[in-house]
Amino acid sequence: MSQPRSVAVGGDHPYTITIGPGLLDDGALLAGTLRGDAFVISDDGVAPLYLQRVTDALSRERPGRRVAHWTLPAGEASKSLATFGEAIAAIADAGLRRDATVYALGGGVVGDLAGFAAAAWMRGIDCVQLPTTLLAMVDSSVGGKTALDLPQGKNLVGAFHPPRAVLADTAVLRSLPVRELRAGLAEVVKYGAIVDAAFLDWLEAHADALLAGDDAALAEAIARSCAHKAAIVERDPFEHGDRALLNFGHTFGHAIETEQGYGGLIHGEAVAVGMVQAARLSERLGLAPASDTARLRTLLERFGLPVCAPPGLDSDALLGHMRLDKKAQSGGLRFIVWDGAGRARVLPGVAESEVRAVLAEG
Structure with missing residues (x-):
């Protein structure tokens, strides 16, 4: 052992x-x-x-x-x-x-x-x-x-x-059912997206081993993910600053889960969709290149995760859930965006028109 x-x-x-x-x-x-x-x-x-x-x-x-x-x-x-x-x-x-x-x-x-x-x-x-x-x-x-x-x-x-x-x-x-394993890999990918672009390289190289449930690969992925989260939590235990970065993709994802009555996409799947939407929002705002969005989308697809929102969701309802999201502030919507792989940041005051444009793309 x-x-x-x-x-x-x-x-x-x-x-x-x-x-x-x-x-x-x-x-x-x-x-x-x-x-x-x-x-x-x-x-x-x-x-x-x-x-x-x-x-x-x-x-x-x-x-x-x-x-x-x-x-x-x-x-x-x-x-x-x-x-x-x-x-x-x-x-x-x-x-x-x-x-x-x-x-x-x-x-x-x-x-x-x-x-x-x-x-x-x-x-x-x-x-x-x-x-x-x-x-x-x-x-x-x-x-x-x-x-x-x-x-x-x-x-x-x-x-x-x-x-x-x-x-x-x-x-x-x-x-663990394969769907749950894949959903967990979405949160693993998140750490590469927000703070460690080299981790994305590692995940791309070890995707097959992770999907096969290889003990050594999973232990490494878990340890690296936990180390990143531990470092962020230690700096910001009550989410007044950097800890909000851990919510990359979650504003979109939580809105989807809520609108589906917690009976559609499971959490990791919704986060996968949300991360792609957050990356596309970053593109629209001129913060990040389209190539990084494509790389993120490809890796999530390789893990068998959804990258587009389920059809039929109402944009007004999704925005309503986002306004009540814990990351929202009195000055407007606040999103975790990125400047490219491994470089996430908090962006307040995002115009709803930009969010609607992302939602319209699916």
Whole structure:
């Protein structure tokens, strides 16, 4: 078995991201920050595969601690106020105290909801992220952003609540549906797009290995992605500056997800479309060359990701969602654009006419 890799996240609440196979069975690592009882939150897709392994490992390592669990329905629809209320009720029924730890075992929906529940219970208890999708490993489990969706928009209710640890067991990716693997690769590509053009070179060279689920290639992609996110989060933990760069493609993508009622494109697919639209917007504004947009589009297509918005979406409705997006400001729409590969920046005051032109192109 290969040795786990680690990425340190600094700042006021430092923690370590550990990446490697077999981590869900490593009781010492799972319980490394556990002070009291453990409460594992998972979903009904992941729980049959991995929940027993995690609870058994925790119980073996800390035989004197209670290890309880609760399962929610899989899917974006569960990232809601109603399901959050059910999670809090389950935590209350379990009698968790201030020294307890919530373990988020699942993809981005579980990580966001469990993290927010941990942030809210008794004004904040510990949370350990156990991401089981590639997208969650490279993005949502890292950085401490937790959130719920509303009908009016995605991730509008939430809190910053850094985890005590992130354990990314790469072995679970072997059971990941190919659609979810491809969706996760969209967020991997994002890091090359915003800060590291050389990473795009690497992704182009290793695309076949990544799609085939090669352990070494995936571990490298995850570690490099996490290192980029860790560096950005450490500089800007509450998204007052550079952290907004991580939302490249997300203003367009979130609008698509919301307009489809969270039942069409999954998050990584919507982000792939959104990144191409953000690149095209950058072109229109004279900031970046068309050749870089073409390169981004080609790489995303190679990973089997959509690069055009689904047909039939209403531009006025999409713009309405963008106006309510967390990145919007009172002075107008704010987008993450780029000056070319690896050089993203925040651009406020983008004219809606320019956005409409991009949306009209699909």
